[in-house]
Amino acid sequence: xxxxxxxxxxxxxxxxxxxxxxxxxxxxxxxxxxxxxxxxxxxxxxxxxxxxxxxxxxxxxxxxxxxxxxxxxxxxxxxxxxxxxxxxxxxxxxxxxxxxxxxxxxxxxxxxxxxxxxxxxxxxxxxxxxxxxxxxxxxxxxxxxxxxxxxxxxxxxxxxxxxxxxxxxxxxxxxxxxxxxxxxxxxxxxxxxxxxxxxxxxxxxxxxxxxxxxxxxxxxxxxxxxxxxxxxxxxxxxxxxxxxxxxxxxxxxxxxxxxxxxxxxxxxxxxxxxxxxxxxxxxxxxxxxxxxxxxxxxxxxxxxxxxxxxxxxxxxxxxxxxxxxxxxxxxxxxxxxxxxxxxxxxxxxxxxxxxxxxxxxxxxxxxxxxxxxxxxxxxxxxxxxxxxxxxxxxxxxxxxxxxxxxxxxxxxxxxxxxxxxxxxxxxxxxxxxxxxxxxxxxxxxxxxxxxxxxxxxxxxxxxxxxxxxxxxxx
Amino acid sequence: xxxxxxxxxxxxxxxxxxxxxxxxxxxxxxxxxxxxxxxxxxxxxxxxxxxxxxxxxxxxxxxxxxxxxxxxxxxxxxxxxxxxxxxxxxxxxxxxxxxxxxxxxxxxxxxxxxxxxxxxxxxxxxxxxxxxxxxxxxxxxxxxxxxxxxxxxxxxxxxxxxxxxxxxxxxxxxxxxxxxxxxxxxxxxxxxxxxxxxxxxxxxxxxxxxxxxxxxxxxxxxxxxxxxxxxxxxxxxxxxxxxxxxxxxxxxxxxxxxxxxxxxxxxxxxxxxxxxxxxxxxxxxxxxxxxxxxxxxxxxx
Numbered sequence: 001x002x003x004x005x006x007x008x009x010x011x012x013x014x015x016x017x018x019x020x021x022x023x024x025x026x027x028x029x030x031x032x033x034x035x036x037x038x039x040x041x042x043x044x045x046x047x048x049x050x051x052x053x054x055x056x057x058x059x060x061x062x063x064x065x066x067x068x069x070x071x072x073x074x075x076x077x078x079x080x081x082x083x084x085x086x087x088x089x090x091x092x093x094x095x096x097x098x099x100x101x102x103x104x105x106x107x108x109x110x111x112x113x114x115x116x117x118x119x120x121x122x123x124x125x126x127x128x129x130x131x132x133x134x135x136x137x138x139x140x141x142x143x144x145x146x147x148x149x150x151x152x153x154x155x156x157x158x159x160x161x162x163x164x165x166x167x168x169x170x171x172x173x174x175x176x177x178x179x180x181x182x183x184x185x186x187x188x189x190x191x192x193x194x195x196x197x198x199x200x201x202x203x204x205x206x207x208x209x210x211x212x213x214x215x216x217x218x219x220x221x222x223x224x225x226x227x228x229x230x231x232x233x234x235x236x237x238x239x240x241x242x243x244x245x246x247x248x249x250x251x252x253x254x255x256x257x258x259x260x261x262x263x264x265x266x267x268x269x270x271x272x273x274x275x276x277x278x279x280x281x282x283x284x285x286x287x288x289x290x291x292x293x294x295x296x297x298x299x300x301x302x303x304x305x306x307x308x309x310x311x312x313x314x315x316x317x318x319x320x321x322x323x324x325x326x327x328x329x330x331x332x333x334x335x336x337x338x339x340x341x342x343x344x345x346x347x348x349x350x351x352x353x354x355x356x357x358x359x360x361x362x363x364x365x366x367x368x369x370x371x372x373x374x375x376x377x378x379x380x381x382x383x384x385x386x387x388x389x390x391x392x393x394x395x396x397x398x399x400x401x402x403x404x405x406x407x408x409x410x411x412x413x414x415x416x417x418x419x420x421x422x423x424x425x426x427x428x429x430x431x432x433x434x435x436x437x438x439x440x441x442x443x444x445x446x447x448x449x450x451x452x453x454x455x456x457x458x459x460x461x462x463x464x465x466x467x468x469x470x471x472x473x474x
Numbered sequence: 475x476x477x478x479x480x481x482x483x484x485x486x487x488x489x490x491x492x493x494x495x496x497x498x499x500x501x502x503x504x505x506x507x508x509x510x511x512x513x514x515x516x517x518x519x520x521x522x523x524x525x526x527x528x529x530x531x532x533x534x535x536x537x538x539x540x541x542x543x544x545x546x547x548x549x550x551x552x553x554x555x556x557x558x559x560x561x562x563x564x565x566x567x568x569x570x571x572x573x574x575x576x577x578x579x580x581x582x583x584x585x586x587x588x589x590x591x592x593x594x595x596x597x598x599x600x601x602x603x604x605x606x607x608x609x610x611x612x613x614x615x616x617x618x619x620x621x622x623x624x625x626x627x628x629x630x631x632x633x634x635x636x637x638x639x640x641x642x643x644x645x646x647x648x649x650x651x652x653x654x655x656x657x658x659x660x661x662x663x664x665x666x667x668x669x670x671x672x673x674x675x676x677x678x679x680x681x682x683x684x685x686x687x688x689x690x691x692x693x694x695x696x697x698x699x700x701x702x703x704x705x706x707x708x709x710x711x712x713x714x715x716x717x718x719x720x721x722x723x724x725x726x727x728x729x730x731x732x733x734x735x736x737x738x739x740x741x742x743x744x745x746x747x748x749x750x751x752x753x754x755x756x757x758x759x760x761x762x763x764x765x766x767x768x769x770x771x772x773x774x775x
Contacts, residue, residue, distance in 0.1 A: 135672070148754065156761065159764055159765065163764070193772040204767045208767035
């Protein structure tokens, strides 16, 4: 049979590429989601053990009262900055290249915030006492500030994720009618808010987005500032610092940018988005990560130099433990592996390739997790009275819950991308319109290409032809 | 006549004998057996008597002297307080200098009871699964050992005043056993009924030991006003039965639990939360406005 070629418009190709994963599910997807679900279930089992026996199942004791859970909390809240903040800054600054990556960034925020916010609840040991924090909390406590800030940020991030989703959900509603389950189609109908791309609707959406993209920036900054104040408001060596607010915010955006790069790479590979997420996106985000890495290095240097120069006795003990003692392996892994090496990878033109930028981003996130661990545990282990150093060894329960949280983060991401388009289609199209051309030149694709379903026109709207019995077609 | 008198005489003698022995027979139920079961448990680097999972067995009703001995070769700076759950008993701290401590109690409750170190010691993992098995069956399990039960006690409490207005109130207690004999060196704990974070319960306000006359007193300074139910409780120490007494105090004026020293920035401190609340209100109102735009998008359809 002779292969025929059919010209396909860039818009149709974009829609086809982005919406195809919503209707087709590969065996690999099932395998990965099943594996991640198993890890999450294992984490839940570990949590049930902790609930039954109490925090004695963890390595936390009366001296080192925080460990993996609070480290995870700071880490996830940190990477949550990826999204909303970076997406908002790029929108405000009208960086055109942002369009294909904003959605992923915004999803990172919401999923990371939800994962991170669970951590203090797990850390409390008695989750039924959570309402007491609000009912009997004191306004002077940074923990209350944290609850308020995170709740506000999560609400804002959900709205900020939802607003640009409306036109894309409407497109899903129209494209997938009759080819997807009634429940899912109903979900699209409700969430699309009756979107018909009318001028009045566009005007209102732009107004709402315009407000949110400005409002969300100070909220995001406030969240990690407040997280840092849990430590910064405490008279403890290592925490008693005035620069913790900006230090944490920069660290958060640093690790958040790294998270976007990693997620971008995975979706680019798995969803075949090479045409939309290009080398330029990795390079630009790499530059941003480089700049943030340098600022973070400056803050770290400033923090340790001023402490080391004055050398109050407790600071001396802490610095010895961090730079040469128990915590040195963690600290130097962070400093060299998580900051210096990634900086060099991106700074040097011959290592600034996509795989190496992604490697750098993974190193940054491992390094930043270690840095948070050092911040949390070393200061708590430092004796304030003439006793021995506190010890902390995470137990299998804490490790399992941590691994479960990371698996849950990945699983939530996968499920989101299964239901909603992972690229903001209307924004990409809008970008093309602004450029004055309808995007890249139409490609000639073979009439039957296994990787891309054929396009058929239904009432002027390109709709993918879904093969009967295709997994996920329902 | 002799023949008819003999049974009556015998019955009288038997009645006299029973009457004479009655107090002794009755007292037998409460008296501790003369020979307690003595058990020594060494706390080594690898657990109780060198075992990570260790159990000892006694019979219900036995008087037990359970002695824990510090026998570690490593971590000599360790200290242990062994808690026997279910019996509410704990040793004083056992360490390199105070090498042993004994729990003396009547094993009146059948079942398996855990004992473990309550301190965060170096060998904590090794000292968290000791078990005391008390075999049921009464009368010391029919082993021939004299069974004992907990001697009853009564506690009486008197306040120095029934109404309190700012001053401390002295709560005096007197502890006696079933025969009215004072119980010395007994720990009496005092509780006030209160509510915290939606949970009602008893909060301990102090603990005192009785003197040779079985008397003790606690000075209590109420920190909240209103009617207060005070309870004095003696937990038995493993040899006596529990006893408690409650009374109702009326607190007209309370003393604050603590006072905050002025820092000189109160006016600013009071203003900041209001400003922050206004900012927060502004943010949430903006969220509402944005969601209203979504509603209007739907309506514009």
